[in-house]
Amino acid sequence: MNVHNITSAYYALNALKELERLTDLVEGGQGLQVTIQSHYQSDEFVAKVRPSVVAAMKEQQEELKQKLKELGAEWEE
Numbered sequence: 001m002n003v004h005n006i007t008s009a010y011y012a013l014n015a016l017k018e019l020e021r022l023t024d025l026v027e028g029g030q031g032l033q034v035t036i037q038s039h040y041q042s043d044e045f046v047a048k049v050r051p052s053v054v055a056a057m058k059e060q061q062e063e064l065k066q067k068l069k070e071l072g073a074e075w076e077e
Helices: 001-026 041-073
Strands: none
Touching: 001 041
């Protein structure tokens, strides 16, 4: 890895770890609330949007992993 990429890789890896933690939380049925103009939506509504939110979070994880690869970082999952 290029020494100039160390800081970028460090922040990307930390962001990935936090996103993985949050994804596990949301996927497990916790940690997600939806508001529309400051009005919380029902649990039924949240259950319907949860799969889309999890999919978006996993897509962000893949983007961070790709960034880490481009920076030359290697890590164990």
